[in-house]
Amino acid sequence: MFKHKYVIPVLLSLGILGAILAIFGVISWWWCFLLVFIWIALTTWGSFDIRKSYFVQVFYKRKYHDGISLALTFDDGPTPITNDFLDLLKTYNAKATFFCIGKQIDKYPDIFKRILAEGHTIGNHTMNHTKTFGFLNENQVIQELSSCDAEIHDLAPLIPRLFRPPFGVTNPSVAKAVKHTKHQVIGWSIRSLDTILKDEQKIYDRVAPRLGAGEIVLFHDTSERTLRVLKRILDLMESKGLISVTVDDLLNLNAYE
Ligand SMILES: [Zn+2]
Structure with missing residues:
Protein backbone atom coordinates (compact mmCIF):
# COMPACT_ATOMS: atom_id res chain seq x y z
CA MET A 1 0.00 0.00 0.00
CA ASP A 49 -5.04 14.93 -3.75
CA ILE A 50 -7.76 13.84 -1.40
CA ARG A 51 -8.46 10.70 -3.44
CA LYS A 52 -5.09 9.18 -2.61
CA SER A 53 -5.88 8.50 1.09
CA TYR A 54 -2.15 9.04 1.60
CA PHE A 55 -2.33 10.21 5.24
CA VAL A 56 -5.77 9.06 6.31
CA GLN A 57 -8.60 6.93 4.92
CA VAL A 58 -10.79 9.08 2.71
CA PHE A 59 -14.15 8.01 1.24
CA TYR A 60 -14.45 9.65 -2.14
CA LYS A 61 -16.80 7.39 -4.14
CA ARG A 62 -18.83 4.19 -3.89
CA LYS A 63 -17.17 1.47 -5.88
CA TYR A 64 -19.88 -1.21 -5.63
CA HIS A 65 -22.94 0.92 -6.32
CA ASP A 66 -26.58 0.27 -7.13
CA GLY A 67 -26.36 1.66 -10.65
CA ILE A 68 -28.53 4.73 -10.04
CA SER A 69 -27.38 6.63 -6.92
CA LEU A 70 -24.79 9.35 -6.64
CA ALA A 71 -24.19 12.02 -3.99
CA LEU A 72 -24.33 15.76 -4.62
CA THR A 73 -22.46 17.66 -1.90
CA PHE A 74 -22.31 21.37 -1.10
CA ASP A 75 -19.55 23.03 0.92
CA ASP A 76 -19.07 26.36 2.72
CA GLY A 77 -22.67 27.20 3.64
CA PRO A 78 -25.11 27.95 4.96
CA THR A 79 -25.44 31.23 3.07
CA PRO A 80 -28.61 33.16 2.12
CA ILE A 81 -28.58 31.52 -1.32
CA THR A 82 -28.67 28.04 0.29
CA ASN A 83 -32.46 28.53 0.39
CA ASP A 84 -32.57 28.55 -3.42
CA PHE A 85 -30.51 25.35 -3.52
CA LEU A 86 -32.96 23.74 -1.10
CA ASP A 87 -35.93 24.84 -3.25
CA LEU A 88 -34.32 23.37 -6.34
CA LEU A 89 -33.39 20.07 -4.67
CA LYS A 90 -36.95 19.77 -3.39
CA THR A 91 -38.39 20.25 -6.89
CA TYR A 92 -36.31 17.32 -8.12
CA ASN A 93 -36.86 15.25 -4.97
CA ALA A 94 -33.08 15.05 -4.55
CA LYS A 95 -31.23 14.56 -1.28
CA ALA A 96 -27.81 16.07 -0.74
CA THR A 97 -25.08 16.59 1.84
CA PHE A 98 -24.08 20.02 3.13
CA PHE A 99 -20.63 20.36 4.68
CA CYS A 100 -21.23 23.45 6.81
CA ILE A 101 -18.80 25.94 8.29
CA GLY A 102 -19.44 26.58 12.01
CA LYS A 103 -19.33 30.36 11.77
CA GLN A 104 -21.80 30.29 8.84
CA ILE A 105 -24.19 28.17 10.92
CA ASP A 106 -23.86 30.80 13.63
CA LYS A 107 -24.89 33.50 11.12
CA TYR A 108 -27.74 31.58 9.50
CA PRO A 109 -29.18 29.15 12.07
CA ASP A 110 -32.61 29.02 10.43
CA ILE A 111 -31.21 28.02 7.06
CA PHE A 112 -29.12 25.38 8.81
CA LYS A 113 -32.27 23.99 10.45
CA ARG A 114 -34.09 23.99 7.14
CA ILE A 115 -31.35 21.83 5.55
CA LEU A 116 -31.91 19.18 8.23
CA ALA A 117 -35.70 19.49 8.20
CA GLU A 118 -35.75 18.71 4.47
CA GLY A 119 -33.92 15.43 4.90
CA HIS A 120 -30.43 16.38 3.80
CA THR A 121 -27.29 15.40 5.68
CA ILE A 122 -25.04 17.81 7.55
CA GLY A 123 -21.29 17.36 7.74
CA ASN A 124 -18.50 19.22 9.53
CA HIS A 125 -16.40 21.63 7.44
CA THR A 126 -14.52 23.20 10.42
CA MET A 127 -15.44 26.21 12.53
CA ASN A 128 -13.56 28.89 10.59
CA HIS A 129 -12.42 27.39 7.26
CA THR A 130 -9.16 29.23 7.70
CA LYS A 131 -6.92 29.66 4.63
CA THR A 132 -4.02 28.31 6.69
CA PHE A 133 -5.85 25.05 7.45
CA GLY A 134 -3.00 23.01 5.95
CA PHE A 135 -0.56 24.50 8.47
CA LEU A 136 -2.54 23.95 11.68
CA ASN A 137 -1.15 21.53 14.24
CA GLU A 138 -3.09 18.54 15.58
CA ASN A 139 -4.61 20.44 18.52
CA GLN A 140 -5.70 23.33 16.34
CA VAL A 141 -7.41 20.94 13.90
CA ILE A 142 -9.14 19.21 16.83
CA GLN A 143 -10.30 22.63 18.04
CA GLU A 144 -11.68 23.52 14.58
CA LEU A 145 -13.57 20.22 14.41
CA SER A 146 -14.92 20.27 17.98
CA SER A 147 -16.13 23.88 17.78
CA CYS A 148 -18.05 23.15 14.58
CA ASP A 149 -19.56 20.00 16.16
CA ALA A 150 -20.60 22.07 19.18
CA GLU A 151 -22.19 24.74 16.94
CA ILE A 152 -24.25 22.03 15.22
CA HIS A 153 -25.12 20.34 18.50
CA ASP A 154 -26.45 23.65 19.86
CA LEU A 155 -29.11 23.73 17.14
CA ALA A 156 -29.88 20.05 16.63
CA PRO A 157 -29.57 16.93 18.77
CA LEU A 158 -26.80 15.59 16.56
CA ILE A 159 -23.04 15.17 16.56
CA PRO A 160 -21.77 14.83 12.99
CA ARG A 161 -19.33 12.08 12.14
CA LEU A 162 -18.62 13.13 8.57
CA PHE A 163 -15.93 15.69 7.92
CA ARG A 164 -14.70 17.32 4.76
CA PRO A 165 -11.39 19.15 5.16
CA PRO A 166 -11.24 22.70 3.75
CA PHE A 167 -9.56 22.69 0.31
CA GLY A 168 -9.46 18.89 0.55
CA VAL A 169 -6.17 19.11 2.44
CA THR A 170 -5.07 16.08 4.43
CA ASN A 171 -1.75 15.85 6.27
CA PRO A 172 -0.35 14.20 9.45
CA SER A 173 -2.08 16.80 11.73
CA VAL A 174 -5.47 16.16 10.10
CA ALA A 175 -4.90 12.39 10.25
CA LYS A 176 -4.13 12.48 14.00
CA ALA A 177 -6.96 14.93 14.72
CA VAL A 178 -9.69 12.83 13.06
CA LYS A 179 -8.43 9.74 14.84
CA HIS A 180 -8.96 11.65 18.08
CA THR A 181 -12.36 13.16 17.18
CA LYS A 182 -13.50 9.99 15.32
CA HIS A 183 -14.64 11.79 12.18
CA GLN A 184 -14.74 10.03 8.80
CA VAL A 185 -13.08 12.04 6.06
CA ILE A 186 -15.28 12.50 2.98
CA GLY A 187 -13.69 13.57 -0.27
CA TRP A 188 -15.11 13.70 -3.79
CA SER A 189 -14.64 12.03 -7.17
CA ILE A 190 -15.92 14.95 -9.27
CA ARG A 191 -14.69 18.46 -8.44
CA SER A 192 -16.78 21.10 -10.19
CA LEU A 193 -14.27 23.94 -9.54
CA ASP A 194 -17.38 26.13 -9.24
CA THR A 195 -15.62 28.69 -7.03
CA ILE A 196 -12.73 29.04 -9.48
CA LEU A 197 -14.25 28.84 -12.96
CA LYS A 198 -16.23 31.93 -13.87
CA ASP A 199 -17.83 30.37 -16.95
CA GLU A 200 -20.98 28.40 -16.17
CA GLN A 201 -20.58 26.22 -19.26
CA LYS A 202 -17.07 25.17 -18.20
CA ILE A 203 -18.32 24.08 -14.79
CA TYR A 204 -21.11 22.08 -16.44
CA ASP A 205 -18.66 20.52 -18.91
CA ARG A 206 -16.40 19.35 -16.07
CA VAL A 207 -19.22 17.62 -14.22
CA ALA A 208 -21.68 16.39 -16.87
CA PRO A 209 -19.54 13.81 -18.73
CA ARG A 210 -18.39 12.18 -15.48
CA LEU A 211 -21.80 11.86 -13.85
CA GLY A 212 -22.55 8.29 -12.94
CA ALA A 213 -23.64 6.03 -10.10
CA GLY A 214 -21.34 5.95 -7.09
CA GLU A 215 -19.79 9.36 -7.74
CA ILE A 216 -19.51 12.11 -5.13
CA VAL A 217 -19.80 15.59 -6.66
CA LEU A 218 -18.32 18.68 -4.99
CA PHE A 219 -20.23 21.96 -5.36
CA HIS A 220 -20.54 25.07 -3.15
CA ASP A 221 -23.88 26.57 -2.10
CA THR A 222 -22.41 30.04 -2.38
CA SER A 223 -23.26 31.42 -5.85
CA GLU A 224 -26.03 31.94 -8.42
CA ARG A 225 -23.68 30.46 -10.99
CA THR A 226 -23.56 27.11 -9.21
CA LEU A 227 -27.32 27.22 -8.74
CA ARG A 228 -27.82 27.53 -12.51
CA VAL A 229 -25.37 24.70 -13.19
CA LEU A 230 -27.12 22.55 -10.59
CA LYS A 231 -30.44 22.96 -12.40
CA ARG A 232 -28.89 21.65 -15.62
CA ILE A 233 -27.13 18.82 -13.78
CA LEU A 234 -30.39 17.74 -12.13
CA ASP A 235 -32.10 17.74 -15.56
CA LEU A 236 -29.29 15.63 -16.97
CA MET A 237 -29.48 13.22 -14.03
CA GLU A 238 -33.20 12.83 -14.56
CA SER A 239 -32.68 11.99 -18.23
CA LYS A 240 -30.03 9.41 -17.30
CA GLY A 241 -32.14 7.86 -14.56
CA LEU A 242 -29.69 8.92 -11.83
CA ILE A 243 -30.78 10.05 -8.38
CA SER A 244 -28.97 12.03 -5.69
CA VAL A 245 -28.85 10.53 -2.20
CA THR A 246 -27.05 11.72 0.92
CA VAL A 247 -23.40 10.78 1.13
CA ASP A 248 -24.02 8.57 4.18
CA ASP A 249 -26.66 6.65 2.21
CA LEU A 250 -24.34 6.28 -0.74
CA LEU A 251 -21.41 5.07 1.38
CA ASN A 252 -23.48 3.20 3.96
CA LEU A 253 -21.94 5.17 6.84
CA ASN A 254 -23.44 6.77 9.94
CA ALA A 255 -23.71 10.54 9.50
CA TYR A 256 -24.11 11.17 13.23
CA GLU A 257 -22.95 9.76 16.50
ZN1 LIG B 1 -14.67 24.70 1.80
Whole structure:
Protein backbone atom coordinates (compact mmCIF):
# COMPACT_ATOMS: atom_id res chain seq x y z
CA MET A 1 0.00 0.00 0.00
CA PHE A 2 1.31 3.42 -1.00
CA LYS A 3 0.60 5.38 2.20
CA HIS A 4 2.40 7.90 4.36
CA LYS A 5 2.90 5.46 7.24
CA TYR A 6 4.72 2.96 4.95
CA VAL A 7 6.57 5.51 2.82
CA ILE A 8 8.28 7.22 5.79
CA PRO A 9 10.01 4.08 7.22
CA VAL A 10 11.07 3.00 3.74
CA LEU A 11 12.55 6.41 2.88
CA LEU A 12 14.16 6.68 6.31
CA SER A 13 15.79 3.23 6.01
CA LEU A 14 17.05 4.06 2.51
CA GLY A 15 18.32 7.41 3.86
CA ILE A 16 20.31 5.78 6.65
CA LEU A 17 21.71 3.15 4.28
CA GLY A 18 22.54 5.88 1.74
CA ALA A 19 24.25 8.01 4.39
CA ILE A 20 26.42 5.06 5.53
CA LEU A 21 27.38 4.25 1.95
CA ALA A 22 28.07 7.93 1.27
CA ILE A 23 30.27 8.24 4.41
CA PHE A 24 32.36 5.33 3.12
CA GLY A 25 32.47 6.91 -0.31
CA VAL A 26 30.58 4.06 -2.01
CA ILE A 27 27.89 6.39 -3.42
CA SER A 28 27.49 10.14 -3.83
CA TRP A 29 25.64 12.26 -1.25
CA TRP A 30 23.37 13.30 -4.13
CA TRP A 31 21.44 10.04 -3.65
CA CYS A 32 20.50 11.20 -0.15
CA PHE A 33 19.32 14.58 -1.47
CA LEU A 34 17.27 12.71 -4.05
CA LEU A 35 15.49 10.84 -1.22
CA VAL A 36 14.69 14.13 0.53
CA PHE A 37 13.30 15.45 -2.75
CA ILE A 38 11.12 12.33 -3.18
CA TRP A 39 9.85 12.77 0.40
CA ILE A 40 8.87 16.41 -0.21
CA ALA A 41 7.21 15.57 -3.54
CA LEU A 42 5.16 12.69 -2.06
CA THR A 43 4.09 14.74 0.97
CA THR A 44 2.91 17.62 -1.21
CA TRP A 45 1.09 15.32 -3.61
CA GLY A 46 -0.50 13.38 -0.72
CA SER A 47 -1.68 16.60 0.95
CA PHE A 48 -3.51 17.96 -2.06
CA ASP A 49 -5.04 14.93 -3.75
CA ILE A 50 -7.76 13.84 -1.40
CA ARG A 51 -8.46 10.70 -3.44
CA LYS A 52 -5.09 9.18 -2.61
CA SER A 53 -5.88 8.50 1.09
CA TYR A 54 -2.15 9.04 1.60
CA PHE A 55 -2.33 10.21 5.24
CA VAL A 56 -5.77 9.06 6.31
CA GLN A 57 -8.60 6.93 4.92
CA VAL A 58 -10.79 9.08 2.71
CA PHE A 59 -14.15 8.01 1.24
CA TYR A 60 -14.45 9.65 -2.14
CA LYS A 61 -16.80 7.39 -4.14
CA ARG A 62 -18.83 4.19 -3.89
CA LYS A 63 -17.17 1.47 -5.88
CA TYR A 64 -19.88 -1.21 -5.63
CA HIS A 65 -22.94 0.92 -6.32
CA ASP A 66 -26.58 0.27 -7.13
CA GLY A 67 -26.36 1.66 -10.65
CA ILE A 68 -28.53 4.73 -10.04
CA SER A 69 -27.38 6.63 -6.92
CA LEU A 70 -24.79 9.35 -6.64
CA ALA A 71 -24.19 12.02 -3.99
CA LEU A 72 -24.33 15.76 -4.62
CA THR A 73 -22.46 17.66 -1.90
CA PHE A 74 -22.31 21.37 -1.10
CA ASP A 75 -19.55 23.03 0.92
CA ASP A 76 -19.07 26.36 2.72
CA GLY A 77 -22.67 27.20 3.64
CA PRO A 78 -25.11 27.95 4.96
CA THR A 79 -25.44 31.23 3.07
CA PRO A 80 -28.61 33.16 2.12
CA ILE A 81 -28.58 31.52 -1.32
CA THR A 82 -28.67 28.04 0.29
CA ASN A 83 -32.46 28.53 0.39
CA ASP A 84 -32.57 28.55 -3.42
CA PHE A 85 -30.51 25.35 -3.52
CA LEU A 86 -32.96 23.74 -1.10
CA ASP A 87 -35.93 24.84 -3.25
CA LEU A 88 -34.32 23.37 -6.34
CA LEU A 89 -33.39 20.07 -4.67
CA LYS A 90 -36.95 19.77 -3.39
CA THR A 91 -38.39 20.25 -6.89
CA TYR A 92 -36.31 17.32 -8.12
CA ASN A 93 -36.86 15.25 -4.97
CA ALA A 94 -33.08 15.05 -4.55
CA LYS A 95 -31.23 14.56 -1.28
CA ALA A 96 -27.81 16.07 -0.74
CA THR A 97 -25.08 16.59 1.84
CA PHE A 98 -24.08 20.02 3.13
CA PHE A 99 -20.63 20.36 4.68
CA CYS A 100 -21.23 23.45 6.81
CA ILE A 101 -18.80 25.94 8.29
CA GLY A 102 -19.44 26.58 12.01
CA LYS A 103 -19.33 30.36 11.77
CA GLN A 104 -21.80 30.29 8.84
CA ILE A 105 -24.19 28.17 10.92
CA ASP A 106 -23.86 30.80 13.63
CA LYS A 107 -24.89 33.50 11.12
CA TYR A 108 -27.74 31.58 9.50
CA PRO A 109 -29.18 29.15 12.07
CA ASP A 110 -32.61 29.02 10.43
CA ILE A 111 -31.21 28.02 7.06
CA PHE A 112 -29.12 25.38 8.81
CA LYS A 113 -32.27 23.99 10.45
CA ARG A 114 -34.09 23.99 7.14
CA ILE A 115 -31.35 21.83 5.55
CA LEU A 116 -31.91 19.18 8.23
CA ALA A 117 -35.70 19.49 8.20
CA GLU A 118 -35.75 18.71 4.47
CA GLY A 119 -33.92 15.43 4.90
CA HIS A 120 -30.43 16.38 3.80
CA THR A 121 -27.29 15.40 5.68
CA ILE A 122 -25.04 17.81 7.55
CA GLY A 123 -21.29 17.36 7.74
CA ASN A 124 -18.50 19.22 9.53
CA HIS A 125 -16.40 21.63 7.44
CA THR A 126 -14.52 23.20 10.42
CA MET A 127 -15.44 26.21 12.53
CA ASN A 128 -13.56 28.89 10.59
CA HIS A 129 -12.42 27.39 7.26
CA THR A 130 -9.16 29.23 7.70
CA LYS A 131 -6.92 29.66 4.63
CA THR A 132 -4.02 28.31 6.69
CA PHE A 133 -5.85 25.05 7.45
CA GLY A 134 -3.00 23.01 5.95
CA PHE A 135 -0.56 24.50 8.47
CA LEU A 136 -2.54 23.95 11.68
CA ASN A 137 -1.15 21.53 14.24
CA GLU A 138 -3.09 18.54 15.58
CA ASN A 139 -4.61 20.44 18.52
CA GLN A 140 -5.70 23.33 16.34
CA VAL A 141 -7.41 20.94 13.90
CA ILE A 142 -9.14 19.21 16.83
CA GLN A 143 -10.30 22.63 18.04
CA GLU A 144 -11.68 23.52 14.58
CA LEU A 145 -13.57 20.22 14.41
CA SER A 146 -14.92 20.27 17.98
CA SER A 147 -16.13 23.88 17.78
CA CYS A 148 -18.05 23.15 14.58
CA ASP A 149 -19.56 20.00 16.16
CA ALA A 150 -20.60 22.07 19.18
CA GLU A 151 -22.19 24.74 16.94
CA ILE A 152 -24.25 22.03 15.22
CA HIS A 153 -25.12 20.34 18.50
CA ASP A 154 -26.45 23.65 19.86
CA LEU A 155 -29.11 23.73 17.14
CA ALA A 156 -29.88 20.05 16.63
CA PRO A 157 -29.57 16.93 18.77
CA LEU A 158 -26.80 15.59 16.56
CA ILE A 159 -23.04 15.17 16.56
CA PRO A 160 -21.77 14.83 12.99
CA ARG A 161 -19.33 12.08 12.14
CA LEU A 162 -18.62 13.13 8.57
CA PHE A 163 -15.93 15.69 7.92
CA ARG A 164 -14.70 17.32 4.76
CA PRO A 165 -11.39 19.15 5.16
CA PRO A 166 -11.24 22.70 3.75
CA PHE A 167 -9.56 22.69 0.31
CA GLY A 168 -9.46 18.89 0.55
CA VAL A 169 -6.17 19.11 2.44
CA THR A 170 -5.07 16.08 4.43
CA ASN A 171 -1.75 15.85 6.27
CA PRO A 172 -0.35 14.20 9.45
CA SER A 173 -2.08 16.80 11.73
CA VAL A 174 -5.47 16.16 10.10
CA ALA A 175 -4.90 12.39 10.25
CA LYS A 176 -4.13 12.48 14.00
CA ALA A 177 -6.96 14.93 14.72
CA VAL A 178 -9.69 12.83 13.06
CA LYS A 179 -8.43 9.74 14.84
CA HIS A 180 -8.96 11.65 18.08
CA THR A 181 -12.36 13.16 17.18
CA LYS A 182 -13.50 9.99 15.32
CA HIS A 183 -14.64 11.79 12.18
CA GLN A 184 -14.74 10.03 8.80
CA VAL A 185 -13.08 12.04 6.06
CA ILE A 186 -15.28 12.50 2.98
CA GLY A 187 -13.69 13.57 -0.27
CA TRP A 188 -15.11 13.70 -3.79
CA SER A 189 -14.64 12.03 -7.17
CA ILE A 190 -15.92 14.95 -9.27
CA ARG A 191 -14.69 18.46 -8.44
CA SER A 192 -16.78 21.10 -10.19
CA LEU A 193 -14.27 23.94 -9.54
CA ASP A 194 -17.38 26.13 -9.24
CA THR A 195 -15.62 28.69 -7.03
CA ILE A 196 -12.73 29.04 -9.48
CA LEU A 197 -14.25 28.84 -12.96
CA LYS A 198 -16.23 31.93 -13.87
CA ASP A 199 -17.83 30.37 -16.95
CA GLU A 200 -20.98 28.40 -16.17
CA GLN A 201 -20.58 26.22 -19.26
CA LYS A 202 -17.07 25.17 -18.20
CA ILE A 203 -18.32 24.08 -14.79
CA TYR A 204 -21.11 22.08 -16.44
CA ASP A 205 -18.66 20.52 -18.91
CA ARG A 206 -16.40 19.35 -16.07
CA VAL A 207 -19.22 17.62 -14.22
CA ALA A 208 -21.68 16.39 -16.87
CA PRO A 209 -19.54 13.81 -18.73
CA ARG A 210 -18.39 12.18 -15.48
CA LEU A 211 -21.80 11.86 -13.85
CA GLY A 212 -22.55 8.29 -12.94
CA ALA A 213 -23.64 6.03 -10.10
CA GLY A 214 -21.34 5.95 -7.09
CA GLU A 215 -19.79 9.36 -7.74
CA ILE A 216 -19.51 12.11 -5.13
CA VAL A 217 -19.80 15.59 -6.66
CA LEU A 218 -18.32 18.68 -4.99
CA PHE A 219 -20.23 21.96 -5.36
CA HIS A 220 -20.54 25.07 -3.15
CA ASP A 221 -23.88 26.57 -2.10
CA THR A 222 -22.41 30.04 -2.38
CA SER A 223 -23.26 31.42 -5.85
CA GLU A 224 -26.03 31.94 -8.42
CA ARG A 225 -23.68 30.46 -10.99
CA THR A 226 -23.56 27.11 -9.21
CA LEU A 227 -27.32 27.22 -8.74
CA ARG A 228 -27.82 27.53 -12.51
CA VAL A 229 -25.37 24.70 -13.19
CA LEU A 230 -27.12 22.55 -10.59
CA LYS A 231 -30.44 22.96 -12.40
CA ARG A 232 -28.89 21.65 -15.62
CA ILE A 233 -27.13 18.82 -13.78
CA LEU A 234 -30.39 17.74 -12.13
CA ASP A 235 -32.10 17.74 -15.56
CA LEU A 236 -29.29 15.63 -16.97
CA MET A 237 -29.48 13.22 -14.03
CA GLU A 238 -33.20 12.83 -14.56
CA SER A 239 -32.68 11.99 -18.23
CA LYS A 240 -30.03 9.41 -17.30
CA GLY A 241 -32.14 7.86 -14.56
CA LEU A 242 -29.69 8.92 -11.83
CA ILE A 243 -30.78 10.05 -8.38
CA SER A 244 -28.97 12.03 -5.69
CA VAL A 245 -28.85 10.53 -2.20
CA THR A 246 -27.05 11.72 0.92
CA VAL A 247 -23.40 10.78 1.13
CA ASP A 248 -24.02 8.57 4.18
CA ASP A 249 -26.66 6.65 2.21
CA LEU A 250 -24.34 6.28 -0.74
CA LEU A 251 -21.41 5.07 1.38
CA ASN A 252 -23.48 3.20 3.96
CA LEU A 253 -21.94 5.17 6.84
CA ASN A 254 -23.44 6.77 9.94
CA ALA A 255 -23.71 10.54 9.50
CA TYR A 256 -24.11 11.17 13.23
CA GLU A 257 -22.95 9.76 16.50
ZN1 LIG B 1 -14.67 24.70 1.80
